[in-house]
Amino acid sequence: MEVAPKKFELVLQSRLNFAAFAISLAVNFVSLPIAITAIGLENFGSAGLALAILAPLSLVGVVIGQAIVRDLSSPAEQGDHEACARIFTAATAGVLIGCLAVGVLTATFGPLLMHKLAADPGQSRSFGGVLELGFAAWLFQQGCFVLQATLAALRSWAKLAAANVIGAVASACCVVAASRHFGNDAGFLGGTATGFAVQFVVLWAFVRSKAPWLMRARRWLPAERDSLFHFARWQGIAGFSSGLANQADRYVIGAVAPLGIVGQYNVAMRLQEVVHAGVLKIAEVLFPHFSITSAHEPASRAAFYVRASWAVNLVSVAALAPLIPWAGSLITLWVDDDAAQVGAPILRTLASAGMIGSAATVFSFLAMATDQAQRLAYINLYHSLILITLTIPLIVWFGPLAAGVAYVVGNTFRLAAAVHSALDHFEGHLERGSILMATLVPLIAALTLAWAVQSFAPSAHGWVSLVLLYCATAILVLAASLALAASSFEGRSLIREVFSKRHQVDRGSS
Incomplete structure (x- = not known):
């Protein structure tokens, strides 16, 4: 029967994901206390708030990534490379537009929000640089979400697991090094951004080696575009509201309690x-x-x-x-x-x-x-x-x-x-x-x-x-x-x- 091997493949995929997660967890578990000790709980709090302001807008990469998994899985299984390339082109265009919009919003409203949530009474500190580094980390993270989803749709679980492990190790090393060197929230966020950048490069190389035909831009068909953006519309609404709600505790604590x-x-x-x-x-x-x-x-x-x-x-x-x-x-x-x-x-x-x-x-x-x-x-x-x-x-x-x-x-x-x-x-x-x-x-x-x-x-x-x-x-x-x-x-x-x-x-x- 064909069912059993497919079920075995599913179990194997879960095991690969879990193995990658376990290694990533161990690396982060060791590195994060070192970073917190280097920058202190107050700076860790302000870095967390900067990321929390941007977190609801992670729907850009998350939702487009979910659409890629949904729409790319079947044509990839059937070997329809042309359809896969068209879907990937449409998804990439959507992510670029979304990231540009978030960049404008962050530059316009980010400093005001950060000051309202993180600044103590009488404090005159500017959080502009912290937000810029937080946005850089967010930007590379969106690219990682899309490329991770692409590998998942292609069912390339071994490459996905390897990329996640490499990204976790790189991120941990960058965060620890930058936190110890600078000793503040900017160092922590700069290390985080560098770690995501390394993971993005690794994921891009893996996607290119697995499916080079995806990298050739194609004019997408209206049906494929409409399917992707219909999904993204509803998931975007859900993703933004969920992201905002998931950060509500952090926002309110930042407004009423010390960093x-x-x-x-x-x-x-x-x-x-x-x-x-x-x-x-x-x-x-x-x-x-x-x-x-x-x-x-x-x-x-x-x-x-x-x-x-x-x-x-x-x-x-x-x-x-x-x-x-x-x-x-x-x-x-x-x-x-x-x-x-x-x-x-x-x-x-x-x-x-x-x-x-x-x-x-x-x-x-x-x-x-x-x-x-x-x-x-x-x-x-x-x-x-x-x-x-x-x-x-x-x-x-x-x-x-x-x-x-x-x-x-x-x-x-x-x-x-x-x-x-x-x-x-x-x-x-x-x-x-x-x-x-x-x-x-x-x-x-x-x-x-x-x-x-x-x-x-x-x-x-x-x-x-x-x-x-x-x-x-x-x-x-x-x-x-x-x-x-x-x-x-x-x-x-x-x-x-x-x-x-x-x-x-x-x-x-x-």
Whole structure:
């Protein structure tokens, strides 16, 4: 049968992504505390705010990249090089126009926003140079997003993994060197920009070697242009609103608290982001898979959707749940006690929100691959509205420790909307009990267990003990999730189905 090798290929792709992420995580985990020590939490806070101002506008590279994966995957699979070149040309033009527009907006409004969010009363410092370096980092990052998406659409996972590792190592070295040399936020951002520039060059070389025919500009057809920009319109609305909402905590903390507190929040957010990014790296292979199989039988697609949701959720809870009991020890060992005072409770809340949000990840990839961009945009808009509406009063009334609470509420809404939308999309081919088992059971088991351990967790006094405790908690969460699933008929059926499919994969790879 042909199904097994394809499933094996999907597993192999996830493993390559995870291996690249693990190496990148290790490199960043070692380098970032060195940079923070060199520049201080206050400068780390202002650098984070500069990047946060530009973050919502990352929709330029992210959305065009998603459109590339969606539109390029099928013609690339069929060997239609002319269509691929036309799509890539249209996407490149869209990115260039978007970057030019963002450059004008940053030059016009960036300094004012930065001063309002980062300047202490009576401070006369200019943040123009910091914003320029932040924009340079943002610009190269958009190019990286597009080229990463191109390699994903071409299913060149080994080259993509290698480029990500090279980029992570280059970025870490540049950030540490510039931070130690200059000792301020400009050095940190300059190193970040240089790291993205190196990664961009590597990605460009890999895309050129994999598909030289993409580099020949082609006049795109109206149908291809309209498809790309229709997708980009809805995803752009969703991406901007989500990006704005995701930075709301940082904006409000910057407005009401000293930059040192913003730096402590940045430490917690960075830890949650890198772990959550690993889950996304493992799951992102589903996007081109959903795109290629969008015309297959609904029943088989629904069954695969349930299995994929369950697998991604298990990985998510195993990775994120241990952050809850060991947040204080992790930040103390990673940076210092001062960073842990505010950072640890924020990290616990962010980890909880991250697990809830990860449970909706698979539906996001499904929606983007199956012409549901408008539905996904509305979900993201409502999600963003919840975050922005709640974040401001919560932090103003209760202080920085309330950061992340709005994420929990907003991600709960997103998960409920994702479950409802998946049931509607598969029209009777997806059982409610199966999808709830795949999404809610790992989540409930992980949150209950992690917060229970947090109530009596001791402090880890070294990296070895922390790693052992982290791994033990992850194993305990996985065991509890499997045991809870096995207590119901739907769960036992899901476990049998997943392990039987794994057996087929192993046989197909031999």
